[in-house]
Amino acid sequence: MHFDLTDDQKEIKDVARQLLASRSPMAKVREAAEAERYDEALWTELVELAWPGIAVSEEHNGQGLGAVELAVLLEELGYACAATPLLSTATAASVIDACGNDDQRSRWLPGLATGEQTAGIGTPTLVADAEGAAVVVLVDGDDASLVVEPEAEPFQSIDPTRRYATVRGRAEPLGAGAADRVRAAIAAEVAGICQRALDVTVEYVKERKQFGVPVGSFQAVSHRCVQMLMHTESARTAAYYAAWAADADAGRLPEAAALAAAAAAEGAIEVTGSAIQAHGGIGFTWEADLHWLYKRAQLDAALLGGAAQARRTLTRLTAATLEVAR
Amino acid sequence: MDLTYNEAELAFRDELRAWFSEQEIEPEEAGHDAEYARRLAFHRALVSGGWAAVDWPEEYGGRGATLMQSAIFYEELTRSGAPLPVNVLGILLAAPTIMRWGTPDQKDRFLHPILTAEEIWCQGFSEPDAGSDFASVKTRAVRDGDDWLITGQKVWTSEAQIAKWCMLVARTDPDVAKHKGLTFFLMDMEQEGVQVVPLRQMTGESEFNELFLDNVRVPAEHVLGGVGDGWKVALTTLMNERSGLGISLQVTLRQRLDGVIAAAAERGLLEDTAVAERLGELCQRTELLRLLAYRGLTSVEKYGQPGPEGSLTKWLWSDTNQQLTQCAADLLGTSALRAGSQPAYALLRSRGNSIEGGTTEILKNIIAERVLGLPKAR
Numbered sequence: 001m002h003f004d005l006t007d008d009q010k011e012i013k014d015v016a017r018q019l020l021a022s023r024s025p026m027a028k029v030r031e032a033a034e035a036e037r038y039d040e041a042l043w044t045e046l047v048e049l050a051w052p053g054i055a056v057s058e059e060h061n062g063q064g065l066g067a068v069e070l071a072v073l074l075e076e077l078g079y080a081c082a083a084t085p086l087l088s089t090a091t092a093a094s095v096i097d098a099c100g101n102d103d104q105r106s107r108w109l110p111g112l113a114t115g116e117q118t119a120g121i122g123t124p125t126l127v128a129d130a131e132g133a134a135v136v137v138l139v140d141g142d143d144a145s146l147v148v149e150p151e152a153e154p155f156q157s158i159d160p161t162r163r164y165a166t167v168r169g170r171a172e173p174l175g176a177g178a179a180d181r182v183r184a185a186i187a188a189e190v191a192g193i194c195q196r197a198l199d200v201t202v203e204y205v206k207e208r209k210q211f212g213v214p215v216g217s218f219q220a221v222s223h224r225c226v227q228m229l230m231h232t233e234s235a236r237t238a239a240y241y242a243a244w245a246a247d248a249d250a251g252r253l254p255e256a257a258a259l260a261a262a263a264a265a266e267g268a269i270e271v272t273g274s275a276i277q278a279h280g281g282i283g284f285t286w287e288a289d290l291h292w293l294y295k296r297a298q299l300d301a302a303l304l305g306g307a308a309q310a311r312r313t314l315t316r317l318t319a320a321t322l323e324v325a326r
Numbered sequence: 327m328d329l330t331y332n333e334a335e336l337a338f339r340d341e342l343r344a345w346f347s348e349q350e351i352e353p354e355e356a357g358h359d360a361e362y363a364r365r366l367a368f369h370r371a372l373v374s375g376g377w378a379a380v381d382w383p384e385e386y387g388g389r390g391a392t393l394m395q396s397a398i399f400y401e402e403l404t405r406s407g408a409p410l411p412v413n414v415l416g417i418l419l420a421a422p423t424i425m426r427w428g429t430p431d432q433k434d435r436f437l438h439p440i441l442t443a444e445e446i447w448c449q450g451f452s453e454p455d456a457g458s459d460f461a462s463v464k465t466r467a468v469r470d471g472d473d474w475l476i477t478g479q480k481v482w483t484s485e486a487q488i489a490k491w492c493m494l495v496a497r498t499d500p501d502v503a504k505h506k507g508l509t510f511f512l513m514d515m516e517q518e519g520v521q522v523v524p525l526r527q528m529t530g531e532s533e534f535n536e537l538f539l540d541n542v543r544v545p546a547e548h549v550l551g552g553v554g555d556g557w558k559v560a561l562t563t564l565m566n567e568r569s570g571l572g573i574s575l576q577v578t579l580r581q582r583l584d585g586v587i588a589a590a591a592e593r594g595l596l597e598d599t600a601v602a603e604r605l606g607e608l609c610q611r612t613e614l615l616r617l618l619a620y621r622g623l624t625s626v627e628k629y630g631q632p633g634p635e636g637s638l639t640k641w642l643w644s645d646t647n648q649q650l651t652q653c654a655a656d657l658l659g660t661s662a663l664r665a666g667s668q669p670a671y672a673l674l675r676s677r678g679n680s681i682e683g684g685t686t687e688i689l690k691n692i693i694a695e696r697v698l699g700l701p702k703a704r
Binding site for chain 1: 327328329330331332335394459489583585587588591596599602603604605606607608610613614617618620621623625634635638641642686690691693694697698699700701702703704
């Protein structure tokens with residue numbers, strides 16, 4: 001029993017944190033969001049680093065790492081709130097590798113792993129990065145399918161840091177665990193978004209003074225921050241657990257993924273919403289960067305299917321286990 | 327990351343499972359007093375099986391279990407339906423403190439009777455004006471020849487009515503900074519000047535007591551650590567209070583939650599999405615508690631101290647247990663409100679969870695200061 005990242009995984013996380021901090025600071029996120037386009041230079045660099053293929057086997061041009069490595073990378077992507085189609089492409093590639101058939105693997109993986117092609121991920125009503133995507137992984141409850149030759153109908157969401165659409169096209173089924181892997185990956189991004197919102201808020205409430213003292217010394221404020229920590233650690237813990245189960249224990253994956261979806265969907269909105277509140281008036285302005293996190297969090301929660309649905313799944317899975325035990 | 331047990335852990339678990347499967351385990355009783363009798367009976371079985379204090383070193387009668395093995399012990403104990411050992415304050419708090427700070431004589435004298443529960447221990451830390459603010463202890467100890475004379479009042483002393491010994495923190499020097507003038511005593515409860523008054527709690531029972539001390543004599547050889555070292559000795563005790571039992575509490579929570587879900591399923595309530603979501607939220611919190619506990623154990627094993635998640639578990643547990651007992655009362659109708667029933671007792675008892683062992687508000691202050699680095703709370 002060992003619930004911690006390995007040294008190699010920590011190294012990936014540290015490198016990703018540093019690289020994204022220098023290449024995609026909030027000013028770049030803002031620039032891309034306001035122009036409603038992705039940061040092309042960033043994508044080029046991430047492709048050179050082979051990040052899209054991090055969790056794709058080496059025979060298909062990937063790095064041959066697993067779902068946990070993908071999770072820590074996506075966590076840092078969320079921390080940066082980077083404007084780039086990495087979440088969808090790297091996640092779709094890892095899902096096709098793990099749950100696709102041989103044809104699907106040989107057809108899509110080389111292009112996705114090398115970043116020559118991109119992929120979308122989403123639900124029947126909301127797909128991230130569908131436009132221009134070679135292929136889309138669509139999650140509908142417990143099932144997942146691969147939409148080939150996707151026809152995307154883009155729409156403007158409240159989150160301009162990412163492109164969204166609805167998708168039509170021919171759907172091929174994906175194997176068991178695909179839907180859960182997608183949720184585990186999105187939950188990992190959420191953990192990073194939450195951590196960023198928490199870090200920014202803690203810094204702010206230490207500095208900002210009212211009545212002659214830092215507002216962070218007021219329990220009404222500090223206890224809110226502690227609640228943010230609870231949600232953040234919960235989302236991260238559940239996301240890591242789901243990522244681990246995806247590769248190591250398929251039997252535990254459905255519950256782990258539902259847990260990750262519930263914790264992340266709840267945490268996403270609570271933490272980023274609290275960040276705005278703890279900043280007071282400045283938090284509500286366009287100038288403050290908190291709204292990018294809040295908007296990304298809202299869309300990620302929707303991609304996860306929302307906390308309520310995930311909780312119903314947890315109850316259903318528990319009831320089924322108890323029924324079997326009787 | 328590896329959330330499976332390794333070979334040594336599996337072997338330890340299997341040995342435990344085999345042992346538990348051979349024991350006769352009586353069903354849980356409603357209420358603290360009836361449950362205590364069941365615990366005492368089972369404690370004797372644990373002692374004879376050599377399982378009463380798995381994490382103690384072998385030289386003192388334990389099994390030298392690792393932290394993870396200790397967690398496995400509590401997990402298996404609770405899974406089997408067996409009650410917790412008695413003398414938990416002695417085994418989990420007093421003994422590790424004595425092992426860390428005690429003289430060879432003190433270790434010889436005190437450890438074995440703790441293990442066998444021949445001598446029950448209680449903890450005299452909290453006072454009427456020193457609950458969360460523990461350094462404000464007012465109970466005074468005055469030197470009298472080779473002895474100390476102790477006068478003052480303690481509250482929330484669980485097990486005091488049956489305890490032979492008390493871990494007592496008293497002020498030996500009123501003239502220095504408040505946490506510097508404290509000393510940790512091992513006080514004999516069976517003597518003149520010690521008065522135990524049961525504190526009737528909202529469940530109707532008296533788990534806790536008030537302890538009145540009037541010139542109680544404690545010989546100098548029963549000082550633990552040194553005179554004036556009470557604060558750091560007591561911290562050893564308090565650190566232990568925050569670990570150990572977590573897994574058992576989580577497993578119990580999971581068992582009760584499964585019971586409520588099964589009962590709700592029988593009544594056809596799971597079709598109601600509001601019910602399914604409420605129960606699912608409890609599943610979410612309960613499973614997170616388990617994962618956070620394992621993260622915390624890993625952190626202590628690897629780095630010698632819990633990470634930020636370690637400080638969250640007690641708060642999360644008490645909140646979740648309160649939500650669960652309320653959910654049971656809401657879903658299962660008036661049977662859960664019948665005096666003397668297990669759900670009714672659990673409902674009332676759970677209100678103490680967010681107060682005992684550090685109120686949720688104080689825990690949040692501690693997390694804000696120590697984990698997030700926020701300025702001291704106002």
